[in-house]
Amino acid sequence: MARRIPWIIKYRPKRIDDVEDQDKAKAQFVAWLKQWLSGKTPSKKAALLYGPAGCGKTSLVEAAAHEYGLEIVEMNASDFRRRSDIERIAGVAAVQRSLFARGKIILLDEVDGISGRADQGAVDAILRLIEISRYPVVMTANDPWSQSLKPIRDASLLIPFNRLTERHVLNVLKKICAAERLECEEEALRIIARRSEGDLRSAINDLQAIGEGYGRVTRALVQQLVTYRNREYAPWDALRNMFNAKYIFQAKMALSQANLDYDQVLLWVNEHIPTYYKDPEEIWRAYEALSRADVYMGRIRKTGSWEFLSYAFEMAGPGVAFARKQYKYRWAKFTMPERIKLLAKYKKQRETREGIAMALSKRLATSRRTVKREVLPYLRVIFRNAKNPEYAARIALAYGFTEEMIRFLAGEDKAREVLAYYRKYARK
Ligand SMILES: Nc1ncnc2c1ncn2[C@@H]1O[C@H](COP(=O)(O)OP(=O)(O)OP(=O)(O)O)[C@@H](O)[C@H]1O
Ligand SMILES: [Mg+2]
Structure with missing residues (x-):
């Protein structure tokens, strides 16, 4: 879980209007999406949104989905490396639209991650997905111009995004300051905006680091603190x-x-x-x-x-x-802290206990819960008190227990005797 809500999430655009700048891209994308929504299949079934980092590509897709009540089925482009994943994904995409089902957008974020000769299979899979999909397929990329992505470019409506200007970054920062009731010096925000080079994600992260750290954003703090960005400490x-x-x-x-x-x-x-x-x-x-x-x-x-x-x-x-x-x-x-150490130890024990329950439940054809309640206690007695550690060792072997499980059942002292037999027989 995140330590705090990142502002890039808190303030991500909820409506298409909230996406700053990018008017041309918005118009192109919305027109294309509306064709789908009106029941027609556009001549290009896929759209490829491309442009620099943090300029609103993913944001526009999410905002549009939100505004038109569409579900985003997001797929990691690297999933496309495995045949089984392709089939599964293609299956989802090919499903006939029912009357009541929500519309979907299939989103392949950052497809430029798959360029390279090794990923020819992934490119083919994406082409096939576009071919069979009954839903709009949307892809994003920073750099779509590699040779290996050519077939995908040909199959897609290309929608370029601008690098955001300093003024546009500044606008968004100001809105966030107002929403957070942060006292911000204009000059401080300008420095953040300039440093971000059009990457709104990094600008918002800078703003949050300073704003949350100090409760206001001044020029001096920005200069002092931007160097801390993204530092993590043990x-x-x-x-x-x-x-x-x-x-x-x-x-x-x-x-x-x-x-x-x-x-x-x-x-x-x-x-x-x-x-x-x-x-x-x-x-x-x-x-x-x-x-x-x-x-x-x-x-x-x-x-x-x-x-x-x-x-x-x-x-x-x-x-x-x-x-x-x-x-x-x-x-x-x-x-x-001792408490964390203890929790780690108990976690290990719980896992061992689960392992035993699982092994036994299969063999005894009963639930893990029953095993834990009705079988484990007796096993513990047998392992701990047996005059005959050899017998315990045979049980362990028969059920395929690990040494860890034997230690759990027998306790450290007794386990040594049981383990001696266990290892002796296991070798045979
Ligand atoms: N044009 C924009 N308008 C409003 N907010 C934006 C815009 N661009 C980026 N943001 C903010 O920055 C964050 C990151 O943006 P987004 O995920 O859309 O970037 P991206 O263009 O997809 O970048 P990448 O190529 O790195 O994936 C968003 O959560 C949002 O808060
Ligand atoms: Mg993105």
Whole structure:
């Protein structure tokens, strides 16, 4: 799960009008789609939308689908490498339209990924899909001009997209600032827009990194922070940056740069408040802040109100870091939390238990649930208490248990005896 809702998702165009610029492409695409919707099959059954990264190709397809109530069946172009996938996909595409079924758009995003001689099969498969499909087939590409894509170009309506200008990028950034109630200096947004070179995706990501980190977007912050873009830190480095942050935005940013999901982030912080703080009052204040983060997380889980996520991070990051009475860089060793280690161990055990249940349920022709409830307990008794470890070893062999499963059933001590027989017989 994402740590926070990326703004590129939150603000992706919902209607065709929301797609900035690209008027010509929009007109071409909509006209083509309307032919399909009116029940005619256009002379070109596929459309190939091409242009630079982050200029609205995928966005236009999604917005149009939304506006016309169409379902997008998205296929990864690399799926087309396997014959079985092709058949399956072709099957979906060929299905006769029923009266009540929603219309579909078949979307092959980023087909330029398949250029190259090795992918001739994929090109053939796409051509075949276009030929049999009863639904519009839409493809996108950054660069559609490779030799191997020629047959696909010939079969498609080509729809070029412009690189977005600085002004268009700026327009979108301003709208987002307004929606987020972010205080933004025009000059700061200009710098972001210029740096993005027409890639709105990267511009919006920059805006979010700064806006969420500091609550406003100034020229100085942009210059200082754009270099941080896309950095990820190991958990211990992120924690060290967080606890030792000098400014609020640093503390918040440090947490969001940890390559952990947010539940784990809170576990890490929880574990290490006493690692970093020694003064009882500081510890108390830090836990106060973290407990508030936890309250927000609880609300998010209960109601799905993801807008609280940034408050939770505000409390878990800056709230915890500024529990200190005075700033002084402190060194501390941040290790993997015990709770996470334990969970990992239990997960392993659960998997082993499932494995045994699966092996037995097949042989005993009963459900895994029954096995777990009615057979496993006896097996454990047999394996743990047997005066005769050899007997246990034979059972294990007969049912195809692994050594891991034997350890699970017998416990470490007894397992050694059972395993000795098990290995001896297994060799024969
Ligand atoms: N023309 C646009 N109008 C509004 N938002 C846009 C536009 N172009 C891009 N975006 C924003 O940037 C994000 C990425 O855009 P999109 O996925 O459409 O890019 P793309 O052209 O398909 O790029 P790529 O070639 O990298 O797949 C979108 O989620 C949206 O928020
Ligand atoms: Mg795209």
